[in-house]
Amino acid sequence: MGLLMLAPVILTVGFLIYSIARIGRRGRNFPDGPPTLPIVGNLHQMPLNKPYLQFTEWAKQYGGMYSLKLGPGTAVVLTDRRIIKELMDKKASASSNRPVSLVTQHLITEGDHMLMMDNSPRWRMMRRLIHQDLTESLCDREHSKIHQAESVQLLYDVLYSSDEWVQHLKRFSNSIIMSIVYGIRSPSTDAPWTKGLNDIVELWARITEFGATPPVDLFPFLKLVPQRFLGNWVSRSKTVHDKVHALYGGLLESVKERRRTTGPVDCIADRLLEQEEKHGLSDHNVMLLAGVTLKGGSDTSASTLTSWMQAMVLYPEVQKKAQAEIDAVVGDKRIPTWSDYKDMPYLATMVKEAMRWRPTAPLGFPHALSEDQWIDGKFLPKGTVLFVNVYGLHQDETKFPNPNTFDPDHYKGRTLLAAEYANSADYENRDHYGFGNGRRLCPGIHLADRNLWHAIAKLLWAFNIEPKLDTETNKPILPDSSVETGYREGLTMCPYDFPAKITVRSDSRRQLILKEYADAKADFFPKYEKVALFER
Template sequence: MPPGPPTRPIVGNEHLIPKSNAHFIFTEWAKKYGGIYTLKRFTNTTFVISDPHMLKELLDRKSSLYSHRPDSYVGRLITQGDHLLLMQYGDEWRRIRKLIHQYFMEPMCEKQHIHLQNAEATQLMYDFLVTPQDHMEHPKRYSNSITNSLVFGIRTKTIRDRYLTRLFSLLNEWSEILEFGATPPVDSFPLLKLVPEILLGRWKSRAIGVGELMTGLYTEVLGQVRRRRESGLNRGSFMDRVLDQNEKNPLTPSQLQFLGGVLMEGGSDTSSSLILAMVRAMIEFPDVQKKAQEEIDAAIGEGRSPTWEDFPQLPYINMMIKESHRWRPVSPLGVSHAVAEDDWVGGYHIPKGSTVVLNVWGMHHNEQRWEKPEDFMPDRFSTHPKLASQYTSDGPPATILATARAVASEKRAETIKREFLEATKVFANYD
């Protein structure tokens, strides 16, 4: 197996892994032990991948082996196994993914979604202008409103919206309890489930509490859709379409709730994080903002606001979006994978049942691949100005494009357009 940090009896490397921001130490270990290394976490063996070529091999050529998820007792307590990020690879997983792809790929986006995105991007600019003190909250409203409108037919009008505030509070608690070391190693030592939880930080009550918050929010939002439909109003949202098909393609009540909820999570958090990363970058690197504004002024002028049709004339904006994903990836360690069968990667044996962690942060901040990785430099992608999905090479600039799970959202037409409109409207209207 690959090398790794020295271990201790029983705990392995668990004592070395921080409960937050583990991607920093994982990246330091990658410099010492290489693009793939081993961590022992009690009885679990974890392999950390920091090499984009290995990542591409695992997720493209060997996807059937690496699409599974590690078994998580805490995850099941929270989600009953119906959350797409924790769901095991199989027929149900493929069926739900197919439902999502049918609605959020290019044709549907061109017909229906783009007008909504334009309107919400304009609202975002207005919000920044009128209440700049809430600049950290406006991107959350913007991304949540687009997502909820598309998924549920429910708009988020203000930053005080009850669904919005509950969602981001939930996401914070959800991410905290799933951090490395945040709960006892019950998957390695099942008998720990029998130990009074007061001795172990009330981990079970915390997990159940997060699950109740999650189920409560998703049930309430879906219930609003159902009541609207009962009154004869079908807005053609994603969940409207799913409910229309549910007699022929039935999902359980829990699956229906989590289907909409997962989309609400991902769409709300990813886009808002990208906007905030770009705003931070513009503060730290004003020359980049100046160049972006000059490109927009030259291509569009001052008479109108940018639209998706301007995409071909604004290659620097597209480079900025790619660089934002590289500079501050939304999910620095991606989502953990489980190995379905024994395998060999990079000359190393990967046993069945092992956990694989994708060190996205390490790939994106590798000094051997990226000059000054902590600097925000969109020109890294000057030779790759097209959409990420149009490239198949795996040279240095394309590693950002090949980091499949971290930037998978960029391949969906709806998200590509959303990010482009976010960037262009911000830079066209504000210095």
């Protein structure tokens, strides 16, 4: 009788031991991947810096779809165009969730970060509210005026302080999206919201790096461990929370004050406030929705343009070829405008190459499965985290010979805009993966393409970009374009600072820049400079 009574206990203990021993091991029919260890799986192999490099090496060994065991969780890394199209686009209803993130979605943004939300009716409503202001037709009809004016100021700023070109690129990108979201431009890099956003970008990058916080989403019991033993991760998250809420909250209060004193203006934040009641939005929802749009539209374009500048210093023959095309179309009597796009095919391919060569988000933003899926005979359970290996796809030598060389001819004959390729059924002809996939395709894709084109076309029309000379040796200072040594650590890709010699190409171009800037300053900028209320 005693043994019979102990049998359930023995079976229960045995099952628990077996279950614990299974943690970290691949399930049956999972995609292959690196060997695992009990409990931790592949966690011990996860690189803390530049994980996209290791992910790409594993893709060479295990193929275009392989799995990683992250403790009890599963991640799948995709570097195969066909599988990405099948899983991320055709099966988007099952692959559009986000991985659970206590830090970013709850501690920092209190559940209201649109980028981190699951695929739900509420998320789709919020995305629709942003997308309706960033459509292709609106970009061409309305936002093109902002592009033209802000890119003219970019030329003016570089003309008078060329050594500060990195900051000028940041101001340019920031001012465009600030004008669209809040109806407030950034006339200089000293604007408090510009400085505040730069701080948030840096803090966000640090807190979201692999290993920056304990894996509480995988092992919830770690939340019970005093944070002082785990790098004070809660306090660091609260610091980011406070910065985010101070900046985005201050900007929204500025918009509200403007509405009270002078009335609404044509911008996203005003429209969101007007639709709060209709869509059941709180001020916190609106604050984060507008703020996330600001961040997404600001730092990514600036990072891509900084990498492009590096390429111009290193590949003078590419620069000269683009300048020859621009000169043939517009000469030196006018500055290029968006209407010139179709007549400058080499420039169009240069923009694509800038997105491919050093992608700002080399692993994109991870998705998560909301349902079990089978693909190519492999089983992917519900909850699997999906990484699209953007860097690995962009380094594919079968698509891009000599992929580390900046060469717009990688895209020769492919001059459609990124949205057309992303939405095409022809996955083999997709230009790049910098704007995401499926239902998570970046809603700012049309705006970002135009940001890059305006900046690149005008900078090449106006200036020669060369290596700066060392004052002691008189030899050119060439930037390090190696991803391993020339780019910052972390999940995002941005080069270390480097100098460049930037000189205006002719006096006639100088005079035209001055005239166009004076016109923009008198006729256009005042519309976006009526508010200076941000003080938080």
